[in-house]
Amino acid sequence: MRNKILCFGFFFMFLAYLIYVPIPENIEEPWKVRIVDAGMKISSLVAILLENMGLMKFEEFLVILARVQDTRPVSDENITVIDTDFGDIPVRLYLPKRKSQRQRPGIIFIHGGAYALGSFKMLPYDSMNRRTANKLDAVVIALDYRLAPQHPFPAALEDCIFVIKFFLQDKVLEKYGVDPTRICISGDSSGGSLAATANQLLQDDPEYKNKIKAQTLLYPKVQTLDTLTPSYREYEHGPFLSRKVAIRLACLYLTEDKQLPKTVMRNAHVPQESRHLFKFVNWSDFLPEKYKKNRVYTEPIIGKLTESHPGLMDSKISPLLVNDSQLQKLPLTYVLTCEHDILRDDGLIYVTRLRNVGVPITHDHIEDGIHGAILFATEPLYLQVGLRLIDKYIIWLKENL
Numbered sequence: 001m002r003n004k005i006l007c008f009g010f011f012f013m014f015l016a017y018l019i020y021v022p023i024p025e026n027i028e029e030p031w032k033v034r035i036v037d038a039g040m041k042i043s044s045l046v047a048i049l050l051e052n053m054g055l056m057k058f059e060e061f062l063v064i065l066a067r068v069q070d071t072r073p074v075s076d077e078n079i080t081v082i083d084t085d086f087g088d089i090p091v092r093l094y095l096p097k098r099k100s101q102r103q104r105p106g107i108i109f110i111h112g113g114a115y116a117l118g119s120f121k122m123l124p125y126d127s128m129n130r131r132t133a134n135k136l137d138a139v140v141i142a143l144d145y146r147l148a149p150q151h152p153f154p155a156a157l158e159d160c161i162f163v164i165k166f167f168l169q170d171k172v173l174e175k176y177g178v179d180p181t182r183i184c185i186s187g188d189s190s191g192g193s194l195a196a197t198a199n200q201l202l203q204d205d206p207e208y209k210n211k212i213k214a215q216t217l218l219y220p221k222v223q224t225l226d227t228l229t230p231s232y233r234e235y236e237h238g239p240f241l242s243r244k245v246a247i248r249l250a251c252l253y254l255t256e257d258k259q260l261p262k263t264v265m266r267n268a269h270v271p272q273e274s275r276h277l278f279k280f281v282n283w284s285d286f287l288p289e290k291y292k293k294n295r296v297y298t299e300p301i302i303g304k305l306t307e308s309h310p311g312l313m314d315s316k317i318s319p320l321l322v323n324d325s326q327l328q329k330l331p332l333t334y335v336l337t338c339e340h341d342i343l344r345d346d347g348l349i350y351v352t353r354l355r356n357v358g359v360p361i362t363h364d365h366i367e368d369g370i371h372g373a374i375l376f377a378t379e380p381l382y383l384q385v386g387l388r389l390i391d392k393y394i395i396w397l398k399e400n401l
């Protein structure tokens, strides 16, 4: 009886979300977007409920939902798909079957999921990586780094760097027929953060620097210093990714202590001694006029966390926090940002900073794009905008890698 009442409750909530929650006007396929959005909001409500009932942790329920989408490695007529390990880190390889006279480009893909969820096995990622390999005639390597909270900072980053270095060895590139002058590191969302950070760190290492031709960052998260940028405010409730869920999950990369997400929600997590870093998120300096809407940047409240979380201010979590001379070394860059995204300004600020120091960069801003849309470019809830984002990414690679 109780279960039935709960089910009815959630069903009516779903309906209410579908009908009443406003979605932005320029959105394509509004009803499909409503359904996905309502589904995501209900999922996080269920996750909160389960946690409050003591049945499982918030993130555990979301991990289960993501796992449902896992696929096995299935080869098709064009691409051989293999799951294997580099060291002890799981990777999925996409190797084109057709004969090639010359070596192929190589792409290392790092998935998103706020450091706590997701896998290259998920159908949307599998389908995107397969499409990339096929359309570009490229070797694609997707990797599964260790997830939070079991494996906190910097485990995910260490795994990404390990896989990149492993792949960049001459003998490995040769084995897969990859051209050492045509390699790109890609990632979406928190995977974009990992890709951006890995690129920064590897630029200081001559052995690897010359082998990374490009980086592609799809709606990347590049900072945790300020969670009230104009886009965080405008898209606080989504569509899709809400500020609360994003902060709650991302904080797990540092700690399971519930105090941290609460403090970050108030945007009061930066201590006095890190105040000098606000210059990197001062969007009055970095955002195009139209996004400022006549407002000016004001410094967040200076915080006093009882416990210190060194990673919080570390450029290995927030790649935006490095100085210009470090940014200058970065390779050819592609950044894709979506308008309907709390992380929109993260991407826009990074683009401006890279441009200012002369890094060759292409930026695509998708006016009707939504954060996470590439995860909805497969059946059953196939969104046109998801496929459009993926195609933008592939076209850029085709022309530049």
Ligand SMILES: *[C@@H]1O[C@H](CO)[C@@H](O)[C@H](O)[C@H]1NC(C)=O
Pocket (backbone or CB within 6 Å): 076, 077, 078, 134
């Ligand atoms: C294989 O490649 C051809 C040519 O690009 C394409 O028409 C076909 O749909 C591809 N097959 C699959 C399963 O993707």
Ligand SMILES: *[C@@H]1O[C@H](CO)[C@@H](O)[C@H](O)[C@H]1NC(C)=O
Pocket (backbone or CB within 6 Å): 278, 279, 282, 283, 284, 285, 297, 298, 299
């Ligand atoms: C942000 O940048 C603007 C423009 O350069 C400047 O006037 C303002 O003082 C800066 N704000 C803070 C809080 O640093």
Ligand SMILES: *[C@@H]1O[C@H](CO)[C@@H](O)[C@H](O)[C@H]1NC(C)=O
Pocket (backbone or CB within 6 Å): 323, 324, 325, 326
């Ligand atoms: C930039 O940061 C690096 C690493 O923290 C440091 O070694 C370098 O001196 C800094 N450069 C400038 C111009 O501040």
